[in-house]
Amino acid sequence: MVVLKKYNLNFDNKNNIYLIRADETLICPLCMNTRLYVIGSRKRKYIDIYGVKKFLLIRRLRCGKCGKIHHELPDIVTSYKRHCTQTIKSVIKNDIEDLCCEESTIKKIKLWWNHKILKFNEIPYPFGILFKDEIIYNNTYRGNFD
Numbered sequence: 001m002v003v004l005k006k007y008n009l010n011f012d013n014k015n016n017i018y019l020i021r022a023d024e025t026l027i028c029p030l031c032m033n034t035r036l037y038v039i040g041s042r043k044r045k046y047i048d049i050y051g052v053k054k055f056l057l058i059r060r061l062r063c064g065k066c067g068k069i070h071h072e073l074p075d076i077v078t079s080y081k082r083h084c085t086q087t088i089k090s091v092i093k094n095d096i097e098d099l100c101c102e103e104s105t106i107k108k109i110k111l112w113w114n115h116k117i118l119k120f121n122e123i124p125y126p127f128g129i130l131f132k133d134e135i136i137y138n139n140t141y142r143g144n145f146d
């Protein structure tokens with residue numbers, strides 16, 4: 001997966017979907033090669049901060065060196081999460097007053113956040129989540145790695 005920080009979102013009215021165009025050099029996260037080829041695309045649904053379902057057309061890329069396939073994902077969405085990154089960030093920071101999602105969803109996101117480190121415990125540094133402007137560390141487990 002290639003997470004984009006600089007990109008353009010263009011709305012396609014006809015198909016009701018956002019098209020993403022990277023405005024940065026794409027780099028293979030496995031071998032750091034910069035030659036990635038577009039081999040297709042797929043739809044990706046997400047729920048924005050107002051609770052509105054939206055669709056993205058994300059591109060599938062093949063690395064010209066290692067041959068692995070990656071998806072180009074804008075940082076407004078978090079991998080394997082249906083809610084947008086901003087919603088997840090608000091839940092993690094416990095800033096949930098005006099949040100447009102159900103209590104059960106908030107609990108699930110908190111549970112995911114608190115247990116995320118257990119799924120990726122091979123990572124030898126404090127786990128954090130990268131948002132547009134900052135990295136939020138999972139302080140619950142941070143002490144284990146200091």
Ligand SMILES: [Zn+2]
Nearest residue numbers: 028031063066
């Ligand atoms: Zn590669």
